[in-house]
Amino acid sequence: MRISPKYDVAGGVGDLWNELRRPQPYRWPILLASCAFPAFFLYFFAQERVYAPPATPDIVYITSFAPDRSEDEIIASNIANQERKEARQRLLDAQLETRREMYRALGKATGLDTDKMEAEIAADRAREEAAKQAQVDKALGRTVDDQDAE
Numbered sequence: 001m002r003i004s005p006k007y008d009v010a011g012g013v014g015d016l017w018n019e020l021r022r023p024q025p026y027r028w029p030i031l032l033a034s035c036a037f038p039a040f041f042l043y044f045f046a047q048e049r050v051y052a053p054p055a056t057p058d059i060v061y062i063t064s065f066a067p068d069r070s071e072d073e074i075i076a077s078n079i080a081n082q083e084r085k086e087a088r089q090r091l092l093d094a095q096l097e098t099r100r101e102m103y104r105a106l107g108k109a110t111g112l113d114t115d116k117m118e119a120e121i122a123a124d125r126a127r128e129e130a131a132k133q134a135q136v137d138k139a140l141g142r143t144v145d146d147q148d149a150e
Contacts (some may be wrong), residue, residue: 020027065077107114136141 011128020031069077107117
């Protein structure tokens with residue numbers, strides 16, 4: 001039973017066999033070159049590479065607190081952390097204020113009106129805060145009357 005009646009390979013194979021049986025001086029080199037070209041492409045371009053999936057990582061849980069801590073220990077730890085956070089914020093605020101003082105001194109030494117510049121900066125910040133608050137109020141559907149009631 002044939003797969004398709006359109007294609008008859010018997011005639012093509014018979015023609016090839018007739019050509020190969022004929023005595024020609026270059027028939028074997030031509031046959032080898034004809035087979036080498038597709039073999040080259042099949043070898044280099046049709047190789048299947050299968051990569052193994054990566055190994056699943058081992059998960060190690062690091063606990064920083066003892067699991068049997070009491071409520072008082074948790075509260076004491078939270079208070080200590082809050083104090084460290086506030087101390088760090090005070091340090092950052094002091095550094096920022098020192099930097100501002102240096103810029104004020106530089107501005108006064110170069111003849112700039114630093115008080116006027118600080119007032120403009122404060123006004124700009126107030127406008128930005130008011131705009132942000134207006135956006136929040138608009139998003140939450142608040143009106144001016146609602147804010148007065150709070």
